[in-house]
Amino acid sequence: MSAGSSIPVDPMTPPRPRAPHFDPVKNAWVLSRYPDVWAALREPHLWPVGGKRQIQPETRDEAGRLKQRAEMLDALSASRLEEWRPRLEALTHSALDSLPTNRPVDLFAEFTLPWGLALAILVTGADPADSPRLADLGRRVFAATGAESADTDLRADAAAATAELERIFATGPIPMGEPAFVALSQTLPRLLANAWLALVRHPDEFARLRAQPELMPGAIEELLRYAGIVRRVFRRATANVDLGGVRIAEGELVMLMLASANRDPEQFPDPDRLLLARPVTSHVALGTGRNSCVGAMLIRMAASVATGALTARFAEASFSRVIEWRTGSGFCFPASVYVTLR
Ligand code: HEM
Known part of the structure; x- marks a missing residue:
């Protein structure tokens, strides 16, 4: 399936957690119960692989990774x-305030995406005059995380856009400016769109x-x-x-x-209900x-600021269209969230 196609079932509900098992098709162990996933995330002999958000995983330079991590935490x-x-x-x-109330609004395209770009520019210290070019580069990098990421043209284009962003942010105020920019301008808007859909x-x-x-x-x-929009992450056992x-x-x-663990009924009673006052x-x-x-x-x-402003500004947001979902590289999020605001 391509990242551009829609899927009929609402994938917001992830598969129920079950005991650890080996999936011969994926050639991988599958951990989905909350305590297993929690323990695996904290297990030093399970090394992160795959995806973009890994710090020097192939070289297993733990000291270098921790240094980079500390620098980034300091910058944030x-x-x-x-x-x-x-x-x-x-x-x-x-x-x-500028969102219209006389027609359905796509909260993703009309709010969270431009809002994430503005936040990314604020955090990375980029020149706001460069917004259109930066937005285009971020979009091209993120496009390769879709289900069609095997597309070699798409990957080559994403690699070129990544190199360009790395060049732009090489001397910025925060380390790893390129992944931070893409996460803030692309991933965060999708997370917020999914949260607001809920x-x-x-x-x-x-x-x-x-x-x-x-x-x-x-x-x-x-x-x-x-x-949460990250469905799964991968690890390789080093022992x-x-x-x-x-x-x-x-x-x-x-x-x-991750998503299944977050709906584990043993950990979160009535897991498929959104209960904002849940302990x-x-x-x-x-x-x-x-x-x-x-x-x-x-x-x-950022999510608190935006969600607080949304609920303070509007008394009601009624959902107004069928959702089309996007999946790929472990992500799952809606392509649009059309609502009528009052
Ligand atoms: C809202 C969107 C985001 C989501 C859903 C997200 C999710 C995640 C998840 C699930 C992991 C753990 C991966 C694993 O255990 O294998 C992770 C790691 C990471 N994230 Fe995010 N993230 C987001 C935004 C950001 C932002 C804005 C930044 C930087 C400014 C960032 C930087 C990182 C880094 C550097 C790591 C790797 C940490 C390490 O290996 O030490 N992420 N992210």
Whole structure:
């Protein structure tokens, strides 16, 4: 299936977790229960492979990886976030104010995508005058993460766009400016679109958040749990690992089903319901442990600002079109989220 095609079943509901098993087609172990996925994410002998967000995985230069990780965490520290917050609030409010209420709006194309670009420019210190060119480069890089990523032309184009972004951000204020720019301008808008789709599909929860904005920190965790867009990540065993009642032999591949773990009923009662006041328990939407997402604090801050502004500005958002889903490279998100705002 290509990234451009629609799939009939709502894939927001991931497969139910089950005991660890070996999938001979994928030639990989599949871990999907919450405790197994949690333990695997924290297991030092399971090394991240595949996908883009890995820091020097092939060389297994652990010291270099940790240094780069620390530099990036430093560049995205709590004090930097507080510097960005008022500017993000201002641009979020003005963008929401300009959304029309007399026709259905695609929250993804008309809000979260341009909003993510503005945030990416703010964080990377890029020149706002370069927005159109940067947006195009980010779009081309992200296109290769789709299900059609085997397309060699698409991959070559993404590699050229990546090289161009690396050149642009080589001297920026944050290390790894290229992946940070793509994550903020492409991945985050899709995550927020999926989270808002969940919110719009639960009008009582939308109203609850509007009435009780103090629920926001827990609500963001619940939205990440329920609507996280990373379905799975991969690991390669660097030694024999005993986990969840099975032995994973050195060299074997392991799939960690993050979305399934986040719907494990043993960990999250009534897992397919979005309950914003749910007691907060750690989800794995942004990983955990040694390879957890270094953008996590920034994502939480940005999602809180945007979701708080949405629910404060509009009393109601009614869903108005059939959803087309996009999948690929472990991602799953809606192609558009058409709603009528009031
Ligand atoms: C909103 C969109 C994002 C999502 C859904 C996301 C998700 C994730 C997940 C699930 C992981 C763990 C991967 C694994 O365990 O194999 C991860 C790792 C990572 N993320 Fe994010 N991320 C996002 C945005 C960002 C941003 C904005 C940045 C940087 C500014 C970032 C930088 C990283 C890095 C560098 C890693 C690897 C950390 C390591 O290996 O030490 N991500 N992300």
